[in-house]
Amino acid sequence: MDTGKQEASRQTKIIVGLILAVWALVTIAPFLWMILSSFKSNAEISQMSQSILPHHWTLQNYKDLFISGNFGVYLKNTLIITGFSFIGLLLNAMAGYGFAKFKFKGRGVLFIAVLATMMIPGQVTMIPVYLILNQAHLTNTLTGIILPSLVGAFSIFLFRQFMSNISDSIIEAARLDGASEWYIFWHIILPISKPVLAVQGILTFIGGWNSFLWPLIIANDQKYYTLSVGLQLLQGQHTSDYGLQMAGSSFMVIPIVIIFLIFQKYILQGFNIQAEK
Structure with missing residues (x-):
């Protein structure tokens, strides 16, 4: 049986x-x-009979991306925005640690207020944020693109939930040994929080790499456009150049796939956050 x-x-x-x-x-x-x-010529893609593999491999589409498509500038802007997003990741980790391990007046109310912002669609706050940045003369600048996305309620919430499960005895022992709060955060809390840091790192990279709507709204000059905005511009200017469009789309997708494959083992670890108290 x-x-x-x-x-x-x-x-x-x-x-x-x-x-x-x-x-x-x-x-x-x-x-x-x-x-x-993306490695085929436009003439080959336009043929009625299609083959999966290119008959004649070419890198011309990728060369045209950076020569006529101005993707070098878009790539630089995207990397700058993504890099500052990781600085925001550390700010979110600090906020989550503060909510998790420090007791101060109004902590519960303030944390609920942070969570409440998750219920507000981003499209609702775009106009007020734009007006504030316009008053500060930060429209059509990389600073104006970067600032609103530095911190996020979901990231703070995720860090707070994870760090709440870190034993208080570890922190108290470090304090008794004379460790400063900064030392505890950098050398104890962050190494323990590697799983959630990996998950948030992936989400941060994807968010920065795919940033489209806000850069499109805040920037009027093409020198501040990101890759996503540049790809949309490319599709409008080169409607019939399918090879160039395939190269641009592949250039957007491949880095995300690589990052995901490298760090995918941390995803379930980071999201499997359960209270043990």
Whole structure:
């Protein structure tokens, strides 16, 4: 009887595995076609009969991205915005640590106020934030693009939940040994928080790399555009140049896929945050 159950379980696993493999192939097929098409000429892509692999591999589409598509400037702006987003990540970690381990008057009310901002759609606050930045003469600047996205309620909440489960005895022992609060945060709290830092790092990178709507609103000059805005501009200016569009789309997608594959093991660890008190 046990042998029959084991055989049935094995067959079920095989069937489920085959279904998942087919579904994964269907999911990845458009991305694979997009990446391979970026190495084709526009004439080859426009042919009625299509092949998955290029007949003549070419890097001309990627060269045109940086020569005529101005993607070098867009890449620089995106990297600057993404880099400052990681500074914001540290600010969120500090705020989460403060809410988790420090007792001060109004902590509960202030934390609820932070959580309440998560219920407000970002589109609602765009006009007030734009008007404030306009008064501060920060529109059409990288500073105006960076500032509103430095901190976020969800990130603070995630850090607070994770750091609440760190034992207070570790922190008290460090204080008794004469460690400063900054030393405790940098050398004890952050190393323990590697899983949630990895998850938030992935989300921060994706958010900065894909930033589109706010840079489009705040920037009037193309020299401040990001890759996402540049890709949309590229699709409007080169409507029939499919090879160039495939190269631009691949250039946007590939770094995110690489980052995700490297740090995917931390995702479940970081989101599996449960209160143990």
